[in-house]
Amino acid sequence: MLLNVYSRYNVIFDKGEGSYIFDIEGNKYIDFVSGISVNCLGHASPVIINALTEQSKKLIHISNLYYSEPQLELAKKLTENSAMEKVFFTNSGTEAIELAVKIAHKYGNNLSYDENGNKIIDKTEIIYMKNSFHGRSTGALAITGQPKYQKPFEPLISNVTQCNFNDVKDLKAKVSEKTAAIILEPIQGESGLESATPEFMQAIKELSEKYNALVIFDEIQCGMGRTGKLFAYENFEIIPDIVTVAKSLGGGVPIGATLTKGKANDVLKPGDHGSTYGGNPLVCAVANAVLHELIDNKLVEKDVVEKGQYSLKKLEELKGKYNFIDEIRGKGLLLGIKFDESKVLAKDVVLKALENGLLLVGAGNNVVRFFPPFNVKTEEIDEAVSILSKVLETF
Numbered sequence: 250m251l252l253n254v255y256s257r258y259n260v261i262f263d264k265g266e267g268s269y270i271f272d273i274e275g276n277k278y279i280d281f282v283s284g285i286s287v288n289c290l291g292h293a294s295p296v297i298i299n300a301l302t303e304q305s306k307k308l309i310h311i312s313n314l315y316y317s318e319p320q321l322e323l324a325k326k327l328t329e330n331s332a333m334e335k336v337f338f339t340n341s342g343t344e345a346i347e348l349a350v351k352i353a354h355k356y357g358n359n360l361s362y363d364e365n366g367n368k369i370i371d372k373t374e375i376i377y378m379k380n381s382f383h384g385r386s387t388g389a390l391a392i393t394g395q396p397k398y399q400k401p402f403e404p405l406i407s408n409v410t411q412c413n414f415n416d417v418k419d420l421k422a423k424v425s426e427k428t429a430a431i432i433l434e435p436i437q438g439e440s441g442l443e444s445a446t447p448e449f450m451q452a453i454k455e456l457s458e459k460y461n462a463l464v465i466f467d468e469i470q471c472g473m474g475r476t477g478k479l480f481a482y483e484n485f486e487i488i489p490d491i492v493t494v495a496k497s498l499g500g501g502v503p504i505g506a507t508l509t510k511g512k513a514n515d516v517l518k519p520g521d522h523g524s525t526y527g528g529n530p531l532v533c534a535v536a537n538a539v540l541h542e543l544i545d546n547k548l549v550e551k552d553v554v555e556k557g558q559y560s561l562k563k564l565e566e567l568k569g570k571y572n573f574i575d576e577i578r579g580k581g582l583l584l585g586i587k588f589d590e591s592k593v594l595a596k597d598v599v600l601k602a603l604e605n606g607l608l609l610v611g612a613g614n615n616v617v618r619f620f621p622p623f624n625v626k627t628e629e630i631d632e633a634v635s636i637l638s639k640v641l642e643t644f
């Protein structure tokens with residue numbers, strides 16, 4: 250019945266509660282996938298249930314022809330708690346990226362002509378990183394530096410240039426007057442939780458200023474608290490012109506956002522972009538409730554930081570115990586375990602963990618992601634690590 254694009258695990262899930270999830274046969278699992286960095290408040294969160302219930306009694310959808318209070322409140326929360334100034338709401342991460350690409354193209358086109366309308370340059374190039382992941386649409390795929398996702402679907406959008414991640418020399422060779430934007434994940438999610446280095450971020454800052462190019466941060470996976478800061482850029486000495494977020498923003502309801510500041514704010518004009526569902530009252534009400542937990546109830550500042558440190562300590566202990574663990578990576582609760590490829594495959598660890606009641610998800614470069622919900626309990630981390638240790642024992 251389902252289009253064959255996922256090799257799914259052989260389990261049908263029925264319900265969840267907090268960090269736990271149950272299949273239709275009643276088997277219990279600890280869920281440290283969190284719907285791939287989405288369910289930041291865990292399953293069946295009373296906060297989300299309440300927001301969904303209350304808002305659904307008022308308005309679910311009105312289109313973007315009108316204002317709604319939940320959408321205005323969410324835009325206010327996001328801009329007041331960041332360096333960003335304007336917001337557009339989408340239904341997914343990919344759509345947030347598509348908008349960022351459109352802004353970059355129009356920004357570049359605006360600068361490509363002189364006052365008489367003569368073309369002086371083609372400033373529409375987008376620089377993207379090797380091993381990046383930005384989504385599956387033909388726009389987002391074009392800047393996703395993984396040939397296995399791109400090749401079968403060509404032609405994709407053109408005038409894109411790949412740069413080696415964290416390679417300052419390569420970046421310097423590629424960014425020029427023709428660059429409209431540089432896009433990167435501050436911490437690469439799908440490809441194995443490699444973080445941008447301070448030197449690389451510094452080079453991005455300098456080159457984008459020198460050539461008047463936009464900087465776009467894709468924080469769809471690493472943003473909204475998972476690193477222990479609300480925005481991942483707060484971990485670096487740079488403020489991007491555009492930030493895309495999604496995943497944890499809705500705690501499970503489909504919502505994304507493209508945030509802009511400064512010269513990216515007014516590139517688009519009425520009629521340039523739109524979305525029927527984007528930012529409808531229901532999803533915004535849920536996101537407001539999630540952000541209230543994350544910001545006002547200090548889930549990010551306190552829980553993610555503390556549970557992140559605790560998890561890191563426990564995973565480092567595992568690394569001490571098993572010599573086929575190369576490295577524990579990441580920040581906050583955006584953690585990854587990198588295995589020595591010649592000895593253990595990440596996908597085998599994920600499968601065996603599932604069989605033993607622990608959900609984990611792999612990433613590129615032989616990494617297993619460890620993504621608990623933000624309100625995970627210390628005992629649950631202990632339980633997960635103990636299952637994982639039992640699993641690793643078998644290799």
Ligand SMILES: *Cc1c(COP(=O)(O)O)cnc(C)c1O
Binds near residue numbers: 383
């Ligand atoms: C998940 C993800 C996307 C795509 O988001 P969807 O909601 O699946 O469209 C884009 N970029 C990054 C970094 C992601 O992790």
